[in-house]
Amino acid sequence: MHYKYDKIGVMLKYKNKTNIPEGFLFSTGEAAIKKPGRKDIALIYSKTEANIAGAFTTNRVKAAPVKLAMGKIASGKGQAIIVNSGNANACTGRKGMKDAAETVLLTAKNLKINPSLVYVCSTGVIGTPLPMEKIKAAIPILTANLGRHGLRDTASAIMTTDTFPKIITKKIKIKNRTGTMTGICKGAGMIAPNMATMLCFILTDIAVEKRTLSKALKDSVRKSFNRITIDGDMSTNDTALIMANGMLGNSEIKEHSAFYKIFKNTLDEITYGLSRLIVKDGEGATKLIAIEVNGAADEKEAEKAAFSVANSKLVKTAIYGNDSNWGRIMAALGYSGIKFNDEKVSIHLGNIKVVNKGTGTGKDADANNYLKNNSEVSILINLNKGAASAKVLTCDLTEEYIRVNAEYRT
Amino acid sequence: MHYKYDKIGVMLKYKNKTNIPEGFLFSTGEAAIKKPGRKDIALIYSKTEANIAGAFTTNRVKAAPVKLAMGKIASGKGQAIIVNSGNANACTGRKGMKDAAETVLLTAKNLKINPSLVYVCSTGVIGTPLPMEKIKAAIPILTANLGRHGLRDTASAIMTTDTFPKIITKKIKIKNRTGTMTGICKGAGMIAPNMATMLCFILTDIAVEKRTLSKALKDSVRKSFNRITIDGDMSTNDTALIMANGMLGNSEIKEHSAFYKIFKNTLDEITYGLSRLIVKDGEGATKLIAIEVNGAADEKEAEKAAFSVANSKLVKTAIYGNDSNWGRIMAALGYSGIKFNDEKVSIHLGNIKVVNKGTGTGKDADANNYLKNNSEVSILINLNKGAASAKVLTCDLTEEYIRVNAEYRT
Numbered sequence: 149m150h151y152k153y154d155k156i157g158v159m160l161k162y163k164n165k166t167n168i169p170e171g172f173l174f175s176t177g178e179a180a181i182k183k184p185g186r187k188d189i190a191l192i193y194s195k196t197e198a199n200i201a202g203a204f205t206t207n208r209v210k211a212a213p214v215k216l217a218m219g220k221i222a223s224g225k226g227q228a229i230i231v232n233s234g235n236a237n238a239c240t241g242r243k244g245m246k247d248a249a250e251t252v253l254l255t256a257k258n259l260k261i262n263p264s265l266v267y268v269c270s271t272g273v274i275g276t277p278l279p280m281e282k283i284k285a286a287i288p289i290l291t292a293n294l295g296r297h298g299l300r301d302t303a304s305a306i307m308t309t310d311t312f313p314k315i316i317t318k319k320i321k322i323k324n325r326t327g328t329m330t331g332i333c334k335g336a337g338m339i340a341p342n343m344a345t346m347l348c349f350i351l352t353d354i355a356v357e358k359r360t361l362s363k364a365l366k367d368s369v370r371k372s373f374n375r376i377t378i379d380g381d382m383s384t385n386d387t388a389l390i391m392a393n394g395m396l397g398n399s400e401i402k403e404h405s406a407f408y409k410i411f412k413n414t415l416d417e418i419t420y421g422l423s424r425l426i427v428k429d430g431e432g433a434t435k436l437i438a439i440e441v442n443g444a445a446d447e448k449e450a451e452k453a454a455f456s457v458a459n460s461k462l463v464k465t466a467i468y469g470n471d472s473n474w475g476r477i478m479a480a481l482g483y484s485g486i487k488f489n490d491e492k493v494s495i496h497l498g499n500i501k502v503v504n505k506g507t508g509t510g511k512d513a514d515a516n517n518y519l520k521n522n523s524e525v526s527i528l529i530n531l532n533k534g535a536a537s538a539k540v541l542t543c544d545l546t547e548e549y550i551r552v553n554a555e556y557r558t
Numbered sequence: 559m560h561y562k563y564d565k566i567g568v569m570l571k572y573k574n575k576t577n578i579p580e581g582f583l584f585s586t587g588e589a590a591i592k593k594p595g596r597k598d599i600a601l602i603y604s605k606t607e608a609n610i611a612g613a614f615t616t617n618r619v620k621a622a623p624v625k626l627a628m629g630k631i632a633s634g635k636g637q638a639i640i641v642n643s644g645n646a647n648a649c650t651g652r653k654g655m656k657d658a659a660e661t662v663l664l665t666a667k668n669l670k671i672n673p674s675l676v677y678v679c680s681t682g683v684i685g686t687p688l689p690m691e692k693i694k695a696a697i698p699i700l701t702a703n704l705g706r707h708g709l710r711d712t713a714s715a716i717m718t719t720d721t722f723p724k725i726i727t728k729k730i731k732i733k734n735r736t737g738t739m740t741g742i743c744k745g746a747g748m749i750a751p752n753m754a755t756m757l758c759f760i761l762t763d764i765a766v767e768k769r770t771l772s773k774a775l776k777d778s779v780r781k782s783f784n785r786i787t788i789d790g791d792m793s794t795n796d797t798a799l800i801m802a803n804g805m806l807g808n809s810e811i812k813e814h815s816a817f818y819k820i821f822k823n824t825l826d827e828i829t830y831g832l833s834r835l836i837v838k839d840g841e842g843a844t845k846l847i848a849i850e851v852n853g854a855a856d857e858k859e860a861e862k863a864a865f866s867v868a869n870s871k872l873v874k875t876a877i878y879g880n881d882s883n884w885g886r887i888m889a890a891l892g893y894s895g896i897k898f899n900d901e902k903v904s905i906h907l908g909n910i911k912v913v914n915k916g917t918g919t920g921k922d923a924d925a926n927n928y929l930k931n932n933s934e935v936s937i938l939i940n941l942n943k944g945a946a947s948a949k950v951l952t953c954d955l956t957e958e959y960i961r962v963n964a965e966y967r968t
Contacts, residue, residue: 206893207889207892207893208891208892208893208894208896208897208898208900209888209889209891209892209900209916210892236885238885238888238889239884239885239888239900239913239916239917239918240917240918241901241915241916241917243917244917273883273885274883274884274885274886274888274889275883275884275885275888275913275917275918276918384885384888384889384892461871461955461959461963462963465959465960465963465964466963466964468960468964469963469964471964473683473684473685474649474684474685475646475648475649475683475684475685476684478619478648478649478684478685479617479619479648479684481618481619482617482618482619482620483616483617483618484618486618487618488618490618490619490649491651503649503685505651506619506649506651507649507650507651507653507654507685508649508685508686545871545960546960547957547960547961549871549875549960550875550878550955550956550957550959550960551957553871553872553875553876553879554875554876554878554879554881
């Protein structure tokens with residue numbers, strides 16, 4: 149099951165340039181970083197200086213471009229993002245830092261802007277030095293070819309094991325103007341809790357004050373990209389950047405502005421939508437699994453329980469096999485580290501109650517059919533303890549995941 | 559790769575009854591608990607009352623037999639263990655507790671011993687009530703057939719997805735007498751850190767004082783069964799029991815006795831050897847992976863880092879694919895939660911140094927060959943921070959694991 153389109157707005161009219169935020173230009177190229185035959189480098193550029201905010205991996209081992217971006221994001225100003233796939237520029241030592249810095253400098257020089265406004269992001273294999281000659285050769289071509297039509301190509305160029313590009317665009321009405329917000333991202337593997345996110349770039353022509361932008365992004369990421377898991381492995385390169393260039397001409401949105409709520413809701417829709425697409429495109433996945441834990445003492449506890457179930461290989465393989473083996477869900481709750489009384493737990497698969505007060509209801513056959521007939525399934529757990537809840541998205545674990553990852557570098 | 563025999567002593571002359579501790583009798587039967595066609599129930603009996611100690615799962619959701627055993631183990635006395643495979647008697651509510659208690663009572667009645675001396679253990683599918691009529695019918699047959707020859711059949715009867723029975727026997731010389739210690743266990747899936755162990759039964763004719771027995775078992779389990787991981791899923795049923803019936807006639811070993819050390823060393827060899835066999839027989843495994851972390855600040859930190867690498871699906875699939883993708887090892891160290899400087903880390907695969915000071919040495923091709931040519935591989939990580947170390951055993955993650963677990967209940 150490789151989704152090409154999706155109900156929630158992926159690639160919504162992306163070819164129509166009226167659906168691209170004002171003032172943003174795109175360009176892609178083939179630098180043959182891992183192997184030739186596909187576009188693997190992209191440039192995103194705003195005609196005017198934009199406010200920028202970021203969220204980054206919490207992995208202690210951080211790629212060179214992440215370290216570089218974390219060092220400059222506090223300025224809140226940005227104008228260009230250069231991204232390559234095929235090589236993560238992680239665990240590459242001093243050379244890696246030098247390469248990332250050089251990429252920024254060269255891009256800035258070609259764009260004739262201050263290097264402090266240029267961000268670089270990398271994704272792909274860890275531990276191999278960047279092929280800098282190829283990247284240096286690509287930069288002038290990228291800057292020369294910037295245009296309004298390259299959004300979809302950009303979303304494709306940043307992919308690694310993704311099977312489809314991920315784009316969501318939303319319109320926002322602010323008084324008599326209509327702003328646009330577009331998010332693109334890549335995911336597929338090394339997707340796990342407690343990280344910032346995958347590579348994700350959100351662009352908008354709405355004017356948003358820089359601290360407000362940063363706060364909104366962090367909160368939005370917490371409930372979207374930080375609530376998905378594919379394999380429990382956390383990347384060294386995860387980065388989400390948002391650029392707001394203000395070309396809509398609205399008065400700058402601040403946290404207590406009238407239009408903050410609509411801006412934040414739109415941002416949340418885009419980050420949640422993109423994280424859902426990442427899970428759908430999980431390596432080898434055949435099913436999207438939504439795990440909701442209710443009746444927890446607090447949100448943190450609910451999240452912990454949901455992640456324990458979401459990361460269980462036994463739960464994920466059971467769902468793949470259309471087997472409503474709820475005992476594995478109970479076991480995963482049991483080792484999650486939260487306190488609860490297993491004799492109070494109820495579990496639904498879809499609408500079918502399979503566990504009541506910690507024991508089976510005998511509806512496993514119905515639940516097996518539910519799993520068999522749905523590519524998006526829900527596991528609803530009630531701890532019957534408190535009032536808090538959290539929802540985590542994951543996918544099943546299949547032979548294809550093994551194949552993709554056993555052969556990744558070959 | 560399904561090991562039938564092993565260098566470290568599995569099934570060492572198990573058919574020779576001189577290699578079975580004095581005074582222990584065995585018996586197995588077919589109760590068709592999950593399906594007919596194999597022996598799935600076993601009884602272990604000591605002719606005399608023995609000292610007994612146990613270690614149990616730390617999963618919050620505990621199977622009925624585990625709850626029952628935990629409630630009586632403090633007495634330190636035991637004489638019989640009845641075990642079934644095919645059904646875990648977990649998440650079975652009051653009926654589950656009643657069934658476990660009834661199994662104990664019936665076994666005691668047939669053996670004409672006090673029920674406080676009988677332990678019951680179950681392993682298999684969670685959430686299905688035990689077929690008590692079948693178990694009740696099996697008990698008198700089991701007790702009637704007790705004999706000295708059933709050790710191997712007992713080790714087979716307790717298997718679930720295991721592909722071979724796991725038995726290790728060691729001799730211990732105490733003055734002019736030679737004692738025997740035999741351990742059997744089952745594993746294969748739901749093997750994870752921080753649990754007590756799988757089902758494991760250790761029998762010895764050496765006399766050991768009961769508190770000494772308990773303390774020795776707990777320490778031994780900590781460094782063996784608690785340092786292996788197959789899939790990161792922790793079972794609801796894990797139990798290790800040791801029975802020392804004293805039939806050797808030695809004076810009871812206490813913690814400060816002259817023979818404590820040889821007793822403890824032998825116990826450690828058996829628990830480590832059995833846990834190694836469990837990992838070798840990991841569901842779908844083709845490779846045994848030993849992960850040793852050195853240069854940590856303390857043992858706990860070393861253990862945490864080693865488990866993070868051992869549980870990484872990306873590391874496990876890379877090893878399966880003979881791909882020395884050490885970047886995934888670095889990433890797993892990075893999200894392990896321990897503090898370290900990635901620019902000080904070195905990593906060896908076997909004798910090949912693939913990472914020096916956090917970056918690649920360019921020896922990936924050699925390392926790929928090392929992986930290709932060995933079914934037992936070692937990952938040696940040095941954090942270059944302190945002097946503590948820990949070693950964790952795991953196996954690779956393969957398509958076969960997915961198949962076994964997607965189809966487990968069918």
